[in-house]
Amino acid sequence: MGIFSSPSTPATQDLAAGASIRAPHQPAGRQPAGRQLGAPKPGREWLALGLLMFPVLLVAVDNTALTFALPAIARSLEPSGVQLLWIVDAYPLVLAGLLVAMGSLGDRIGRRRLLLIGSTGFAAVSAATAFAPSAEWLIAGRAALGFFGAMLMPSTLSLIRNIFPDPNRRRLAIAIWAAGFSGGAALGPIFGGWLVEQYWWGAILLVAVPIMLPILAFGPVFIPESRDPRPGTADIASIALSLLTMVPVVYGIKSLATEGFGVAPATIIASGLLMGYVFVRRQKRLRSPLLDVSLFGNRIFSTAITANVLALFSFNGFILFLAQHLQLLEGQRPTESGIAMIPALIATVAAGLLVVPLVRKVRPGFVVAGGLSLSAAGYFVVAFGDHSGGPALLLGALLILALGVGAAETISNDLILGAVPPEKSGAAAAISETGYEIGSLLGTAILGSILTASYQQNLVLPEGISMSGTGSAAHDVAQARETLTGAVELAHSLPAPLADALTSAARVAFDSGVHVTASIALGLMAGAAVLVAVVLRGVPKAK
Secondary structure, eight states: OOOOOOOHHHHHHHHOOOOOOOOOOOTTHHHHHTTOOOOOTTTTTHHHHHHHHHHHOOOOHHHHHHHHHHHHHHHHHHHOOHHHHHHHHHHHHHHHHHHHHHHHHHHHOOHHHHHHHHHHHHHHHHHHHTTTTSSSHHHHHHHHHHHHHHHHHHHHHHHHHHHOSHHHHHHHHHHHHHHHHHHHHHHHHHHHHHHHSSSSOOOOOHHHHHHHHHHHHHHHHHHHOOSSOOOOOOOOHHHHHHHHHHHHHEEEEEEEEHHSSSSHHHHHHHHHHHHHHHHHHHHHSSSSSOOGGGGGGSSSHHHHHHHHHHHHHHHHHHHHHHHHHIIIIIIOOOOHHHTHHHHHHHHHHHHHHHHHHHHHSSSSSHHHHHHHHHHHHHHHHHSOOGGGGGGHHHHHHHHHHHHHHHHHHHHHHHHHHSSOOGGGHHHHHHHHHHHHHHHHHIIIIIIIHHHHHHHHHHHHTTTTTOOOOOOHHHHHHHHHOOOOOHHHHHHHHOHHHHHHHHHHHHHHHHHHHHHHHHHHHHHHHHHHHHHHHHHHHTOOOOO
């Protein structure tokens, strides 16, 4: 998502301050017709927000909780290194490909209705996937969860836009929403670690059923319905093109990272990019596009989206690495590693709430840039620090990173939502959520693949361990060369001196990839901070 230049106008300045703007071609003094089918009574809007937080927390917790369950999944299902990444990636891949389509569908059939459909499907598929007997089953289940998850997130954010028409109250509601999303990502390892330790990894998925009950029971009563009163026709071709763009690009990137450069992955990536070009051209021609690409002509809108993509790209890559480091190299139980992240959870929530009044005194562009700079500082610690002295350094870096992400996301989301009239909030929320998921997806796919490839290339097995042999011994050695989990599992079956040597070699190989990925994230965050500070410097303070 690039930055397209366009002249700054009073309307865009008002939107940056959190004010609503009227729809194109709408006469002044008239409100958009039918933006809500029923508004909540005074005071009940916060109850509606509370109900909306259940799917937000579930989606965020589910993603990072499963990341912390990867060692247990690897022991249970014995996936390959590529399959292990697909277990993580299948969900956000489908989610990212369908978010815009689902946001548009919610505008047409009703956002609350779509939210309830998605909640029902998400709970049902979670229950089925919890008992997956194989890696392939789990990957397919995660993809199905992505389909229903795509119905949840745009609906929650667009409903907030309509429930809270007042800019200041909406800004606080968005801060709570963002804190729930970011805090849920940090809470996931704590909750997931406890479930894995007390039960089994499938309990992380099974818990979706009771979490969804409040929204299904009380959502129709307390959450007002809203939709676009003049929706266009659904365009199946655009939906197909969005999927044909995302899937090949991500798959090709993963293949390049794990197998090296080749004609096949390069061709796959090129085909995805070509489909993306066709998708954009089609949206420009349609009277009712699936994705209103003209929104990206607004520098404020496109810069805020870019900041979200880069922040989530780097953050998810860090979480993927940290989950494995704490459990496999530091020897922590899942619950212990989750509890160690509580300070980051608190920091994320606190930062998101504290910046709400701050933007009345400091220009929002500088607040977002400051948050991204904090994230860059966290990655600097990881990239140039010594990881062998225990988990304190990495957890301290996570705390700094959490403060930065919590602050930046809250204000950038407010800028994004303020860019559109209420009846188009589903589409804007979908674009914002697509940015979230693309960042998360590519962070896991690219940084995770680089980390895996670096481990595999730099692992030097100690003398006494070789690939020769047959049966289970050769399989165990092959798994050790494939993933860090395999190396740690093999070390548990070896005599002490050889086990220590293998663990040390695996740590060195793993850390080599960590330094590389952290350096990449550092560069991205520093560049994003400069970009935001320059482009958004003229956005006025909130009123």
